[in-house]
Amino acid sequence: MPTATSPLPTQPVAARESQQNMLAYVLRHFWSAYDAEPLPIGYGGLYPEAAVQVVAQQTGFFGQATPYPPEPVWREWAGRKLPFFFQPKLAAELLTLAPGRATIHADVVANAFYLLSGWQEYFSPERDHHGRFPYRASVQLRYGFVAVPVVNYYFDLLRTAVEHVLGYTLPRRPWPHQAPFACWITHDVDNCRSGWKAEGKKALKAGKVGTFMSLLTRRLGGRDAWDNLDTVQREVAVHGQTSTFFMLGNAKPAPNGTPNADYDVRHPRYQRCLQRLRSGGAEIGVHGSIGTSASPEALQREIEQLPPPIRGNRFHYLSWEPQRTPAVLDEVGVQFDTTLGFAEHFGFRHSYCLPFWPHNFATGGCHGFLEIPLNLMDATLHHPNYLQLGPDDILPAVRPMLAEIEHFGGVFTLLWHNENFSRRNQLNGPRQFHALVRYLRSRHAAFVVGSDVLTRFAPTSA
Ligand SMILES: [Zn+2]
Known part of the structure; x- marks a missing residue:
């Protein structure tokens, strides 16, 4: 069956994604990178008592079936310039720390979810002659970050916040x-x-x-x-x-x-x-x-x-x-x-x-x-x-x-x-x-x- 000739379903199965699902998906991966007991993370009104809070950007993007968000803004973290989608305005500080509390002002949950879930290829109709989502249609090419694991950098921001609250270094899942x-x-x-x-x-x-x-x-x-x-x-x-x-x-x-x-x-x-x-x-x-x-x-x-x-x-x-x-x-x-x-x-x-x-x-x-x-x-x-x-x-x-x-x-x-x-x-x-x-x-x-x-x-x- 040549996938190139199979029509794609015109109506995606589920176009709406709740903040709860997005947070759960992203945190499952964040915690799987470390050998540690998960800690609650607050996000957009979910878990307001949590010591680590991620500020949620109000965006209607995940309620629609469109593949690409508007152009990202760029900000440096850990020595690397990173794209942040869904952020028309981004606070000057990505992360603020207070005794026992940490707040991440960039919406790393929405950004990590967008990239890790493969949202762009699920909703894009672009396919090459082998029926594949092509690199030329990707945000990685458009914004030049194919060789940068951007989601790992978002997680690094989250890790810094969590370690501040815990007071110790999260051990990585060992090889x-x-x-x-x-x-x-x-x-x-x-x-x-x-x-x-x-x-x-x-x-x-x-x-x-x-x-x-x-x-x-x-x-x-x-x-x-x-x-x-x-x-x-x-x-x-x-x-x-x-x-x-x-x-x-x-x-x-x-x-x-x-x-x-x-x-x-x-x-x-x-x-x-x-x-x-x-x-x-x-x-x-x-x-x-x-x-x-x-x-x-x-x-x-x-x-x-x-x-x-x-x-x-x-x-x-x-x-x-x-x-x-x-x-x-x-x-x-x-x-x-x-x-x-x-x-x-x-x-x-x-x-x-x-x-x-x-x-x-x-x-x-x-x-x-x-x-x-x-x-x-x-x-x-x-x-x-x-x-x-x-x-x-x-x-x-x-x-x-x-x-x-x-x-x-x-x-x-x-x-x-x-x-x-x-x-x-x-x-x-x-x-x-x-x-x-x-x-x-x-x-x-x-x-x-x-x-x-x-x-x-x-x-x-x-
Ligand atoms: Zn082969």
């Missing part, structure tokens, strides 16, 4: 080995059999007949250059780490011609390979093929082709329809997902660098799966439609984003396709992957997989 932040290495396995064709074509174009012949010979001997999942595992193991392989369960192209897998995961050789990877410490997840983001039955069928247990998903082509997909994942009982990043740019699609529970616009609560946002995809770095970074430009370009994740103790989710572990890829290939991972190690990141993140953030569901 293994007291690491300052975490990194999750993932691979979407789209292709295992077409390396000879794709790389062979390039070799012929460059006049490298020998390379072409060697690719062809390997392929005829049953070893395509991209049939390399064991190699990928070894490359990650060089750093003493393990990673997650997201496998497609559909070898048929979508009706609009978009390719799915070039391999049949049901074949015993792939089933054996997955068992091997898992016994080597890898995590296996489902890579929902085109159409599954709108069909629980189709996603369920693909999960059943993989060796259980399958807890996590990332959709192929990062397919995601905000009005439909979260309910699909709930229905199938997927425990975590890691689709939500922009294909076109690295950074923070929900302006947040920790896992979160997607907002349920139909109920005003949360969906049942944990979203571990995707921050960087190999294909984004060098692609005619995305960025065109040279091989040595990658690390300098992404380092500021990594510094933000480190600063807030977040998790950095990296997608490196198995085909980009081919030695012939000099642009976003194994050399660039290893340089990134070496850098992350030098910053003392804890390397985790999705189930580890789930255990830490949703201990009852793991």
Whole structure:
């Protein structure tokens, strides 16, 4: 089912959001970032006795179904200029402290809710030719903050207020080995059999007949250059780490011609390979093929082709329809997902660098799966439609984003396709992957997989 041709529902399910729901949603995430007992926070007349108060901006915005608020005002906090929406006038002091009391004069609840809930994409009709909400339609692009986790900065303001009242520092939810932040290495396995064709074509174009012949010979001997999942595992193991392989369960192209897998995961050789990877410490997840983001039955069928247990998903082509997909994942009982990043740019699609529970616009609560946002995809770095970074430009370009994740103790989710572990890829290939991972190690990141993140953030569901 090509999502690009499916009409969006014209009437959003629930256009009205109460201040109570917004506060609950935002605080659930604020408190999940810390290892501490929640403290009441007052907001717009709710909990007036609370020692920490957030001043609510009177706005009719959340009673309507419009995607974008008016232009934000900008104010500095923690050394960073931040956008504040819904604030025609913002007090000179963002935060005032008195003995035993703290007042935040910016509406961090409305702002955090707007970005973290993905309000813009839920209510925007904009979709690209793959049916995705495009980066070009986002407030992150319009106001230039895609690589800044703005919601974490709002939370930092709230944390400062809470710590003032409590009189002590809130401990962060810890990562293994007291690491300052975490990194999750993932691979979407789209292709295992077409390396000879794709790389062979390039070799012929460059006049490298020998390379072409060697690719062809390997392929005829049953070893395509991209049939390399064991190699990928070894490359990650060089750093003493393990990673997650997201496998497609559909070898048929979508009706609009978009390719799915070039391999049949049901074949015993792939089933054996997955068992091997898992016994080597890898995590296996489902890579929902085109159409599954709108069909629980189709996603369920693909999960059943993989060796259980399958807890996590990332959709192929990062397919995601905000009005439909979260309910699909709930229905199938997927425990975590890691689709939500922009294909076109690295950074923070929900302006947040920790896992979160997607907002349920139909109920005003949360969906049942944990979203571990995707921050960087190999294909984004060098692609005619995305960025065109040279091989040595990658690390300098992404380092500021990594510094933000480190600063807030977040998790950095990296997608490196198995085909980009081919030695012939000099642009976003194994050399660039290893340089990134070496850098992350030098910053003392804890390397985790999705189930580890789930255990830490949703201990009852793991
Ligand atoms: Zn894919």
